[in-house]
Amino acid sequence: MQKIILDTDIGDDIDDALALTFAIMSGEIELLGVTTVFKNAAQRAELACCVLETLGRPDIPVYAGIGKTLLQSIPDWERVAANHHPRQMDILKKQQPSIKPQPERAVDFIIETIMAGDGDITLVPIGPLTNIAVAFITEPHLAEKAKICMMGGTTDRVQPEWNALCDPEATRVVFGTGVPITMVGLDVTTKCVMTCDQVKTIGAVNRPINQICFDLIHLWGGDNPEPRPTLHDPLAVAMMIDSTFCQQREMRIEVETRADHLRGATVPVRGEPNTSVCVDVDAERFMSYFVKTLTS
Numbered sequence: 001m002q003k004i005i006l007d008t009d010i011g012d013d014i015d016d017a018l019a020l021t022f023a024i025m026s027g028e029i030e031l032l033g034v035t036t037v038f039k040n041a042a043q044r045a046e047l048a049c050c051v052l053e054t055l056g057r058p059d060i061p062v063y064a065g066i067g068k069t070l071l072q073s074i075p076d077w078e079r080v081a082a083n084h085h086p087r088q089m090d091i092l093k094k095q096q097p098s099i100k101p102q103p104e105r106a107v108d109f110i111i112e113t114i115m116a117g118d119g120d121i122t123l124v125p126i127g128p129l130t131n132i133a134v135a136f137i138t139e140p141h142l143a144e145k146a147k148i149c150m151m152g153g154t155t156d157r158v159q160p161e162w163n164a165l166c167d168p169e170a171t172r173v174v175f176g177t178g179v180p181i182t183m184v185g186l187d188v189t190t191k192c193v194m195t196c197d198q199v200k201t202i203g204a205v206n207r208p209i210n211q212i213c214f215d216l217i218h219l220w221g222g223d224n225p226e227p228r229p230t231l232h233d234p235l236a237v238a239m240m241i242d243s244t245f246c247q248q249r250e251m252r253i254e255v256e257t258r259a260d261h262l263r264g265a266t267v268p269v270r271g272e273p274n275t276s277v278c279v280d281v282d283a284e285r286f287m288s289y290f291v292k293t294l295t296s
């Protein structure tokens with residue numbers, strides 16, 4: 001069983017909730033805790049509690065993390081707000097949780113848990129990297145013990161990926177730590193678009209978590225009656241279960257923070273590799289596994 005801490009911006013795009021559900025239902029992952037990040041991190045932590053309650057796992061602790069970015073330079077606030085899905089709250093809060101987020105800070109939880117482990121804990125960030133960067137800045141020895149398997153970045157397009165873009169300085173800090181990083185970026189996640197039948201299969205199971213996932217997928221699809229979600233964040237979790245889902249290549253990744261339109265770009269450069277970049281994915285096998293997990 002892989003031990004992980006899931007660091008999430010649950011509450012915006014719905015694939016974070018799918019990733020959390022998938023991690024628990026797989027039975028292949030020991031989820032030591034959930035930390036939340038970006039903007040209203042406290043509210044996000046409540047949403048994570050709702051999902052865990054629905055899954056019958058109120059024992060997994062949830063910690064609210066940092067809402068501001070390192071330089072407090074969140075780009076384009078209007079667009080961030082427009083990307084919000086306020087009804088996600090209604091869907092997730094159908095299951096009022098008996099648990100509450102822990103009073104401790106997410107960054108302290110991350111540092112204490114990893115430093116107390118044997119080097120066998122992986123951080124799985126599926127949102128902007130603010131918490132993770134602050135943890136590495138606060139505890140310089142963290143890089144000797146931690147591993148990262150992140151959803152974020154891209155090497156095959158110019159436009160920076162959303163998580164990297166939301167806190168470019170944090171992204172740069174993390175790639176500069178020397179910690180082993182598996183980067184599950186848009187190069188592979190955009191190939192993981194569910195079929196309509198797969199969505200229906202998930203919704204056909206009469207169980208609260210399936211109804212929640214089905215409703216969230218439809219929320220993400222907007223007016224489209226047959227939405228086909230892209231499984232960005234669940235693929236990062238899947239890599240913790242079976243790393244053969246993706247083909248990887250060792251690269252040196254540097255993060256652009258200065259050029260206005262490229263802030264957050266994860267650029268492959270010459271030099272000693274610092275990242276194992278996922279360059280291709282067996283999308284069909286991964287998505288079948290995902291659906292099987294959510295329906296069995």
Ligand code: BDR
Pocket residue numbers: 012013014015016126127151161162163232233
């Ligand atoms: C990433 O952006 C987020 O909105 C998704 O949840 C995913 O983590 C994809 O670029």
Ligand code: CA
Pocket residue numbers: 008009010013015016126127233
């Ligand atoms: Ca996310």
